[in-house]
Amino acid sequence: MKQSVVQLFVTCLVDSLFPSVGESTIAILEGQGLTVEFPFDQTCCGQPAFNAGFQKEAKSMARHIVEVLHDTQGPIISPSGSCAEMLTHHGPELLANDPDIAPKAREVASRVRELTAFLVNDLGITNVGARVEEQRAAYHSSCHGLRGLGIDDEPRQLLQQVEGLEFAELPEAETCCGFGGIFSIEMPEISTAMLDSKIENLMSTGADVLVGGDVGCLMHIEGGLRRRGIAIQVAHIATILRKGNG
Amino acid sequence: MSKVGFRDRASAAIKSKEALATAAGAKRFTERRIQAAESFPAMEAARDEAQRIRLHTLANLDRYLEQFAQSATNAGNFVHWATDGEEANKIVLRIAEESESRLVVKSKSMVTEEIELNHTLEEAGIEVVETDLGEFIIQLAGETPSHIIAPVVHKTRKQIGELFAEKIGVDLTEDPEELNAAARFYLRTKFLEADLGISGVNFGVADTGSISLVTNEGNGRLTTTAPRVHIAVMGMERLVPTIRDLGVMLEVLARSATGQALTSYSTVITGPRQPDDADGPDELHIIIVDNGRSNVLGQSTAEILGCIRCGACLNVCPVYRESGGHAYGTTYSGPVGAVLVPSLLGLQDWGDLAQASSLCGACLEACPVRIDLPRMLIELRQRRVAQRLATPGLRRAIKTYAAAATRPTAFRVMMRAGGLAARFRPTTSGWMTSLPAMGKKWTSTRDFPSPETRTFHQRWKKSR
Amino acid sequence: MREETFIAAVRRSVGFGRLEDPGPNPLPRMESDFADDLEAIFDTTATRTGATVHYARNENDAISLIAQLMKEAKAESFLSWDKEHIPLPDLTTKLEAAGFRRTSGHVPPDIEARKAHQIGYFDCPIGITGADAGLAETGSIILRSGIGRPRMASLIPKIHIAVLNREHLWPSLRIWLANHSDDATAVANTTIVTGPSRTADIEMIITHGVHGPRYLHILLI
Known part of the structure; x- marks a missing residue:
């Protein structure tokens, strides 16, 4: 190729x-x-x-x-x-x-x-030369990437190389956040209950920022955090990896 | 739609004591299963074999059923065929009456829950006692099981202690040891004096006509040893071709269910007590039940019949964890229930179960026989769409979106229009706090990002 | 319903070919992760299930060990397999000579007599059996029913003592079945016992002896 x-x-x-x-x-x-x-x-x-x-x-x-x-x-x-x-x-x-x-x-x-x-x-690259202000980051494994494509270690390896980023393991990182596309609207109560469990786990990490690889899940989690007035940032991994190198 | 469905039942259950206890139990089951798999190097290979055995059996089920019936008859059993629950119940009742049975002990069986056998027997004035500790508690409480292998995972020990004190007159205690001792004492007389023992079947072995039953408590063995007559009720799909295949299934079943290497008692029963045997039942009846299964076998969801009832998919399912087993409304809950129940009982009444999944795929990952549950949930959703059972709002939304997504210019206009329309919605620091129509279901508990004024398409065009 | 009608409905659905037939499972994987020291592995795995493993150098040691267990349990009687099915030919005779009463494990055919006999088991403290095989991988023992082998002996008493000849240790259930598939199904009942009776139905807390034995002693000779 x-x-x-x-x-x-x-x-x-x-x-x-x-x-x-x-x-x-x-x-x-x-x-x-x-x-x-x-x-x-x-x-x-x-x-x-x-x-x-x-x-x-x-x-x-x-x-x-x-x-x-x-x-x-x-x-x-x-x-x-x-x-x-x-x-x-x-x-x-x-x-x-x-x-x-x-x-x-x-x-x-x-x-x-x-x-x-x-x-x-x-490409065989784990360090893209990213630098961020000192912060603690948790990573949420989105379901389809994790189980459909086996993406598990790759984002973690990349995040661990980001200067200034302290990596925190998220309990039950591999459990669905409740987004599921249409599911979040067809079954809003259960979807929200799943989100609340995710947020509870997230808060236990003391992370400043939650990082993920799918904006669908991330907007679900961020939408929940915002509504609940919780000041944890949410960022797509591309946004983090870009920081500090233009 | 005024009918109470999964969504209503699940919404009512969220954060209830039941749901919280269920989630805690499900997580512990999952930890034990993962540990068991990690300490068994051959687990993945065994899963492949188990999957193959189940698929091969189902693809030749007519042949294996004939072989099983022939071998079981040769081994001295009476084999009966029941096309539905009613017929199965009638057969049981007839055997109970012919054997003048007044007291029946039962070991845990999902198929007899499915056909509501206890109800039929009780109406005929026969005392039925469930002997699995969990099922016994359920029976005392007048409830239904909420988990395939842990029927009272939704109950706390405090509740169970109160129930025992009220129903079987023991001193109030929350100590599981004492509660077990009370149940052992109470049920022992029942076992030893029962006229009839009724069990399910974990696996039937086609070439020998054997049935296999696994229990940890030993109640399965007592049920099939103490009474003079034993009736085994078997869902018709439970067969494996040979005893060696059974060995493979047992290898994966306990590890996936409770995380044990093997269940405490795995029994292979090949016929009633033989002449001069010290003990055991004089008569053994096997009732093979269809009850909609042959219909499922002809559907695109046929693979679900490969399920070995370990409960692993329930334990990992975030929807099950939040809602508990009773939200599913029937005997079978969790991902397996969400596929099996609509396949057995029809989409009109039970199709909403197929929506009870975010398609996260955790069930497929956990299933010891690798049943592709997410694929089948989508199959059922497709059938719902074809039968016009999908929500009209969703139908319109998807059709509009698909029409745009196949016309690039229209799509770009639509994306830009979204950004413009959003300007009129209330926001808090750039996120919308309320949306109209279907969007309300999102914004009732979550903010939604406001579309950017310039889409990526616009930004790209400008920058190049 | 008639078998033919039942099967016909199944056959019709099979005919739709919804499932691709991968063919029968070939002979199972026969390599064992537990080839070398079966006895040591069995000790570890059986202990993990909650059983206790004992060793005896000769028949006398074995019998006195069993008598000791019975005394500790303050047992006066026992239910057991007949002596020819336990690899300690003098065991039951010597226990009886030592004053322990042997309860008959043979259930009479008459229905009321049967119940009356079984009620006699209610408080039976000790059950003694042989074992057809032991499985290293899982710490299990295999018990087959038959003449002189009451199933109740391994099921109803609070304490089950199983005597296993160490030459009958096998690496795993899979390998035992591959070599003994006929033995397993020639008798009415073959049970693979893996640890004492247990339940975790109440809040997932594991407790033993809910219906079957609370204690399982395996004596290797």
């Missing part, structure tokens, strides 16, 4: 709600001497529809994103374990029976990488 050029798949949530996470991702990748391209017609990976059982809609969205991404070169990097997992596994499954697109879906899937996995496993 030619690695001087990479593609950014920014995800719909980052696009509309957290565009700076996309900018940080670019900065980190460019800091490694890579040229970042952004296929402009990209939209959404289709996961919201897929998880809710709207297979036809999920398929049409998956088809669109595959068409947009397959004519590009280099690894496709996404600052989300969840969306990367969708493109890696469920996209090709959904499109498996459509001979015109199935090979393209598999080809795209083979190039998709979650940001931290790409840095650590493909």
Whole structure:
């Protein structure tokens, strides 16, 4: 795989709600001497529809994103374990029976990488030269990245190399925060109960900042912290890794 | 929808004593399971084998059922077939009447919970005593189990102490040792004088017609040894091909359930007492129950029938931990219940269980036979959508979003419009505190980020 | 319902081919993590289950050890397997000679007589059995039913003493089953006992002896 050029798949949530996470991702990748391209017609990976059982809609969205991404070169990097997992596994499954697109879906899937996995496993880098003001950080493992793609150690390794960051293990870091996309709206009470448990664990760490790799989970946790008036910051790992090096 | 569903029951249970006790128990079970797996180097290989055994059996279940029935009959058992719960109950009742049974002891069995056997027997004036300590407590309390292997995980010892004092007249105590001793004393006479013992079946062995039963307390052995007649009620999917396959299943079952290397008593029963045997039942009846299972076997969720009822998926499930087992509304709770119950009983009444998951995948990771529960939850959701059972608001939202997401220009406009519309919502330091319509369900307990005025697409375009 | 109708419904669903058949499980993995010193491993694993492991050099030592256990328990009687099924041929005779009463483990066929006999077990303090095998990996013993082998002896008393010939130690259940699959199913009841009776139904607190024996002594000879 030619690695001087990479593609950014920014995800719909980052696009509309957290565009700076996309900018940080670019900065980190460019800091490694890579040229970042952004296929402009990209939209959404289709996961919201897929998880809710709207297979036809999920398929049409998956088809669109595959068409947009397959004519590009280099690894496709996404600052989300969840969306990367969708493109890696469920996209090709959904499109498996459509001979015109199935090979393209598999080809795209083979190039998709979650940001931290790409840095650590493909580039072999754990220190991106980030520096932050002295603070204590806890890491929340988002479910799809963790269980779908096996991303566990990579973000921790990267965070441990950040100057000024003290790393605190979050109890039950691997337990879902209750976001689950549509789940948070279909089952709001249980979703909130799960969030409260997550916040309780988070508070036990004494962390100043909670770091994660998926803005979906992070906006859920931050939304809960804000509503409860708890002054713990929430940051996407790209935002932390970008700090101190432009 | 006025019908009480999972959401209502779960909402009522959150932070209740029951739910908190359940969460604590579930976490401890999980710690023990992980420890057991780590101290057994062959665990992953055994899981692969166990999965294979279950899938192979289900894919040939007709053949293995015939073989099992033939071998079990040859071994001296009476084999009965029941298409549903009612028929199974009638068969049990007939055997009870023919054997003039007045007192029945039962060892814990999910399938008899499912078919509500106790109710049928009690209506016929027969005394039924549950002998698993947890089930005994449930029976005294007039409740239903909240966990596949730990029926009273939702109860505190204080509650149990009060219950014993009230129902079996022992001195008030919270000491588990004393409570156990009281139950042992009370139940012992029942065992020794019972006319009929009823058990479930953990596994049936097709080539020998054996049934296997595992219990830690020994109540399974007593139930199947002391009374003159033993009835084993078996869900039709519980078979494995050979006794060696049974060994593999036992290897993973206890480790996944309680974290033990093996359950205290793992019994293989091949027929009734043989001529001149010292003890054991004179008659052994095996009732094979369908009750919707053959229908599930033809569905895309057929794999759920591979479940070996260890409870590991319940223990890791954050939804189960927060809501407790009773929120699921039937015998089977947690992720396995969320797949099995709608498959057995239909989506119209039970489809909402399929929504009771954030699809975090912890259940699949824990399942000793690697049942892909998240995949099947999505399958059920797809069926709900196809049958127009999904929430209309969600349907509109997804369709609108999908239409935009397949037209890049429309998508970019939509994303920008979101940012504009958000300007009119109340915010606290940039986060919205209330949203209309479906969004209210989020903002009732959480703030929502205001969309940025400029999307990433706009920023990219500007910067290049 | 008739078997044919029942099976037909199953066969129809199997015909939909919802599950891919991976084929039967091949002969199970036979390598053992516990090849070298079975006895030492058995001691560790059995102890971990809550059992107590004893050793005896010869038959006399074994019998006096058992008599000692019975005295400590203030037992006057015992329920046991017949002597030919315990690898200590003189055990029951010598215990009886020492004044311990042996309760018959043979249950009469008549229903009322059966109940009356079993009620006699109510307070039986000691059960003595042999064991067909011991399993190092899990610390288990295997007991098969049969003539002269009452199942109740390992089930109803508060204390169960099992006498196991150390030559019958096997690495694991898997390996024992692979070599004895017929033995396991030729009798009405084969039970793999792993530790004393236990429960954790009340607040996950482990306690022993809820229905079966509270104490399990395994005597290796």
